[in-house]
Amino acid sequence: MILASAANVLVWVVWVAAAFACLASGVAVISFSNPFYSALALIGNLGSLAVLYLLLSAEFVAAAQVLVYAGAVMVMFLFVIAYLGGKADAPWTGHLPGQTIAAIVAAGALLVEIVLVIAGQADGHLSSPAEITDSFGSPAEIGRLFLTDQLLAFEITSVILLVAAVGGVILGSHSRQEASLGDDDARA
Amino acid sequence: MNAAAWTCLLLPLGSTVLITLLGGSISRRAAGWISTVSCAGAFAAAVVAFVVMLGRSPDDRSELSTAYTWLAAGNFKVGFSILTDPLSMFMMLVVTGVGSLIVAYSLGYMDGDDEERRYFAYMSLFVFSMLLLVQGGNLLFLLIGWGLVGLSSYLLIGFHHERPSAVAAAKKAFIMNAFGDATMALAFFLLIQKTGSLDFDVVFSRADGLSQTVLVLVALGLLGGAVAKSAQLPLQTWLPDAMEGPTPVSALIHAATMVTAGVYLIVRTNPLFELAPHVQELAAGLGTATLLMAGLIALVQTDIKRVIAYSTMSQIGYMFLGAGIGAYANAMFLLMVHAFFKALLFLGAGIVIHALGGEQDIRRMGGLRKLMPKTWLAMLIGGLALAGIPPLSGFFAKDSILAAALAGDTYDRVLFAVGIVGAFLTGLYTFRMLFVVFGGEQSAYVREHPPHAGHDRLVNWSMGLTVAVLAVLATFGGWIQFAGVWTPITDWLEPVAKPLIEATNSQEAVASIISVAVGALGIGVAWWIYSAHRMKAPRPWAVLEHKFYFDELYNGLFYWPAVALARILDWTVEGPIVNGSIVGVAGLTRRTGDWFRALQTGLVRVYAFALAAGLAVLVLVFIAVR
Amino acid sequence: MLGPDTAAYLIVAAFLFTTGALGVLVRRSPLIVLLSLEIMLNGANLALIAFSRHFANGDGQIFALAVMAVAASEVVVGLGLIVAMARKRLDLDVDKLSSLRG
Numbered sequence: 010m011i012l013a014s015a016a017n018v019l020v021w022v023v024w025v026a027a028a029f030a031c032l033a034s035g036v037a038v039i040s041f042s043n044p045f046y047s048a049l050a051l052i053g054n055l056g057s058l059a060v061l062y063l064l065l066s067a068e069f070v071a072a073a074q075v076l077v078y079a080g081a082v083m084v085m086f087l088f089v090i091a092y093l094g095g096k097a098d099a100p101w102t103g104h105l106p107g108q109t110i111a112a113i114v115a116a117g118a119l120l121v122e123i124v125l126v127i128a129g130q131a132d133g134h135l136s137s138p139a140e141i142t143d144s145f146g147s148p149a150e151i152g153r154l155f156l157t158d159q160l161l162a163f164e165i166t167s168v169i170l171l172v173a174a175v176g177g178v179i180l181g182s183h184s185r186q187e188a189s190l191g192d193d194d195a196r197a
Numbered sequence: 198m199n200a201a202a203w204t205c206l207l208l209p210l211g212s213t214v215l216i217t218l219l220g221g222s223i224s225r226r227a228a229g230w231i232s233t234v235s236c237a238g239a240f241a242a243a244v245v246a247f248v249v250m251l252g253r254s255p256d257d258r259s260e261l262s263t264a265y266t267w268l269a270a271g272n273f274k275v276g277f278s279i280l281t282d283p284l285s286m287f288m289m290l291v292v293t294g295v296g297s298l299i300v301a302y303s304l305g306y307m308d309g310d311d312e313e314r315r316y317f318a319y320m321s322l323f324v325f326s327m328l329l330l331v332q333g334g335n336l337l338f339l340l341i342g343w344g345l346v347g348l349s350s351y352l353l354i355g356f357h358h359e360r361p362s363a364v365a366a367a368k369k370a371f372i373m374n375a376f377g378d379a380t381m382a383l384a385f386f387l388l389i390q391k392t393g394s395l396d397f398d399v400v401f402s403r404a405d406g407l408s409q410t411v412l413v414l415v416a417l418g419l420l421g422g423a424v425a426k427s428a429q430l431p432l433q434t435w436l437p438d439a440m441e442g443p444t445p446v447s448a449l450i451h452a453a454t455m456v457t458a459g460v461y462l463i464v465r466t467n468p469l470f471e472l473a474p475h476v477q478e479l480a481a482g483l484g485t486a487t488l489l490m491a492g493l494i495a496l497v498q499t500d501i502k503r504v505i506a507y508s509t510m511s512q513i514g515y516m517f518l519g520a521g522i523g524a525y526a527n528a529m530f531l532l533m534v535h536a537f538f539k540a541l542l543f544l545g546a547g548i549v550i551h552a553l554g555g556e557q558d559i560r561r562m563g564g565l566r567k568l569m570p571k572t573w574l575a576m577l578i579g580g581l582a583l584a585g586i587p588p589l590s591g592f593f594a595k596d597s598i599l600a601a602a603l604a605g606d607t608y609d610r611v612l613f614a615v616g617i618v619g620a621f622l623t624g625l626y627t628f629r630m631l632f633v634v635f636g637g638e639q640s641a642y643v644r645e646h647p648p649h650a651g652h653d654r655l656v657n658w659s660m661g662l663t664v665a666v667l668a669v670l671a672t673f674g675g676w677i678q679f680a681g682v683w684t685p686i687t688d689w690l691e692p693v694a695k696p697l698i699e700a701t702n703s704q705e706a707v708a709s710i711i712s713v714a715v716g717a718l719g720i721g722v723a724w725w726i727y728s729a730h731r732m733k734a735p736r737p738w739a740v741l742e743h744k745f746y747f748d749e750l751y752n753g754l755f756y757w758p759a760v761a762l763a764r765i766l767d768w769t770v771e772g773p774i775v776n777g778s779i780v781g782v783a784g785l786t787r788r789t790g791d792w793f794r795a796l797q798t799g800l801v802r803v804y805a806f807a808l809a810a811g812l813a814v815l816v817l818v819f820i821a822v823r
Numbered sequence: 824m825l826g827p828d829t830a831a832y833l834i835v836a837a838f839l840f841t842t843g844a845l846g847v848l849v850r851r852s853p854l855i856v857l858l859s860l861e862i863m864l865n866g867a868n869l870a871l872i873a874f875s876r877h878f879a880n881g882d883g884q885i886f887a888l889a890v891m892a893v894a895a896s897e898v899v900v901g902l903g904l905i906v907a908m909a910r911k912r913l914d915l916d917v918d919k920l921s922s923l924r925g
Contacts, residue, residue: 173896
């Protein structure tokens with residue numbers, strides 16, 4: 010049907026745009042020497058990924074991606090970069106020339122291997138995607154899975170978050186102790 | 198009878214354990230009393246058993262009492278058993294009787310020594326071990342007792358462990374005895390394999406069917422043990438060195454009991470020896486050679502205890518001669534009276550040594566007979582008995598052996614001739630010692646250190662009384678058997694050891710007259726050289742002074758090759774291979790560690806690269822395998 | 824399914840992953856390294872979502888959410904470390920931080 014093919018073409022166009030944006034911003038992250046620009050490029054990367062998730066019918070994950078990743082994590086990054094100021098500036102590379110070449114070779118090899126596998130259709134497992142229901146990827150479905158089949162993952166994830174929060178507090182508290190010691194000296 | 202026999206065996210063991218456990222909480226003298234009373238108690242138990250045995254008919258006198266099965270391996274069983282028969286009864290009486298006298302003497306001799314408790318614990322251990330040896334109901338327990346007396350001997354020779362010479366002597370004795378233990382063990386292995394048992398009656402009855410080779414090997418193994426324990430040729434070098442131990446130890450272990458264990462062994466296993474007659478003849482020959490050699494060496498010894506030690510070696514040679522030609526009862530008779538007069542001689546020498554404050558060199562003694570008349574009398578009795586002068590005990594025993602040798606074949610008669618020469622030497626060296634020590638004028642040393650009577654009544658009584666008892670025994674002890682006329686000992690032992698040779702009355706007479714004459718001749722020569730004219734004795738040949746160079750021979754045969762081999766092994770094996778491999782392993786480990794350390798660059802990027810590279814390789818592998 | 828099939832998404836994910844790996848291996852600033860790590864995690868997430876769609880199994884999305892939570896936690900700790908380093912006036916250069924050298 011023309012409608013179907015129009016929808017298909019639309020999806021294709023969106024896909025190409027999002028994929029291109031994704032890859033370009035990824036390269037940009039590792040290329041800029043100014044970390045501020047790198048963080049901004051990463052935000053772009055996260056946004057295009059959210060679009061791709063939508064194309065894959067993962068609505069809740071896409072929303073979470075934008076809210077949590079781009080909204081919270083990247084803001085944290087930008088706070089730290091702003092705090093560090095000039096110290097965050099880093100030259101591109103140096104000191105280990107062999108490392109750079111070897112790294113490019115290794116990463117390239119990895120990429121080639123994965124592409125080959127995928128191109129070979131992984132022995133035919135990747136030929137036809139399954140049919141999905143309307144509720145696939147909806148918040149209700151995710152919630153149901155989290156609270157029934159994957160309850161353990163849910164709980165453990167919350168524990169990990171707690172641990173990270175504690176870690177963050179501890180890492181930050183050293184300086185406060187040093188500051189308070191300084192105050193004691195001043196008072197005495 | 199069995200209860201008495203077990204009591205006799207276990208009392209000394211009990212006293213050892215008691216003294217050991219009580220340790221320092223009892224006084225030193227109390228330890229001595231415990232040991233003495235236990236040995237006396239053992240003697241009393243032995244007498245009780247003896248009386249019971251007397252009441253039985255001669256065929257019924259043997260009893261085997263088993264406490265429990267000590268070892269069971271397949272068909273082979275050995276029980277913790279003791280055998281009470283005429284032969285073991287005889288030995289029990291001798292061991293506990295003479296033993297308790299000597300332990301009582303030790304009460305006085307060792308008085309004041311710091312380690313008196315240890316001494317008495319060891320003495321009780323020895324008495325127990327010797328009783329186990331003679332009472333053992335099978336060959337295995339005989340061997341256990343054998344080993345334990347060797348241990349007690351080691352402990353007691355090395356009693357003064359702060360003296361390196363004593364320690365060396367103890368080791369020498371133990372190692373040479375270990376050689377004998379090994380040959381005996383080999384013989385026992387053969388017996389187990391061929392007869393399946395170590396019980397006396399089973400072995401003796403089944404020995405008939407064994408091949409001559411096996412019988413000769415077994416007899417040789419037993420002879421090896423006997424020769425080692427009794428210090429006969431060629432394993433005799435440990436006995437003179439063993440005089441480093443305290444004098445009562447020399448009396449008990451190295452004169453009266455332990456060294457006679459070899460004779461006991463031959464008499465006990467006489468059925469086996471009779472089936473290998475050449476080995477038995479060899480035993481007689483070794484004994485004879487020993488008695489001659491020991492007699493010659495004793496002529497030049499200057500230490501009073503060593504003279505007596507060599508005379509012990511010589512007399513045991515006579516016992517081996519007797520057992521070797523089949524005159525078992527005569528050999529055991531000599532064993533008994535030898536215990537009496539040899540212990541008498543040793544203990545008397547101990548009194549002399551004690552009185553002179555530890556001096557043992559006879560060249561520094563002299564003229565003691567007026568100062569110590571009672572000791573002089575006791576030693577004189579002992580010396581006369583040793584030389585075989587009637588009516589003292591030695592005469593009856595020794596010449597009965599010589600008469601039996603005369604009654605035998607040509608080989609035996611050769612041994613008889615050598616025995617006669619030995620009798621001459623015996624008289625000569627014994628009275629040389631007696632005249633030098635007690636006769637003549639007082640030497641300078643004696644004048645400086647006059648023998649002092651101790652002030653402690655217990656010491657005086659213990660040493661004096663026991664020596665007096667032994668003197669009485671040495672005088673009258675031989676009257677229990679007069680060959681040809683009255684032979685209770687031969688009859689007593691007949692169920693166990695039937696003599697192979699019996700001398701006729703005329704042979705007895707001939708042997709007696711010759712041996713007495715020769716002995717008296719020896720005494721006369723000694724008197725002429727050492728007492729009457731006090732002339733300078735002829736310079737002894739170096740051979741005699743060096744004890745026929747046996748020590749040097751064994752040194753060269755065994756010690757130096759072992760040292761050389763050890764050095765060679767040290768250079769070739771220990772250094773490069775053992776040490777080198779350990780050091781090499783350590784070095785290799787360190788070098789490997791260093792190499793691995795180079796991987797730890799500390800740079801995160803390098804580690805991350807390693808991860809990525811590894812991942813790439815792994816994926817490649819997975820693809821390829823798929 | 825409309826649009827390109829699963830293989831295309833997977834190739835995009837692979838590219839993202841290797842780009843992030845390259846960034847981790849090559850850059851010297853710990854901040855950029857953390858950003859590159861984020862890219863790698865996102866690449867993995869994309870692959871998870873793609874497979875979840877392919878097999879019509881919601882577990883993949885659950886896992887992706889968990890990965891996101893973990894990534895957030897790790898960023899917290901990592902940034903805390905970087906701030907501590909800055910406080911101690913250390914050079915923000917992974918090559919200089921080699922006191923664990925063997």
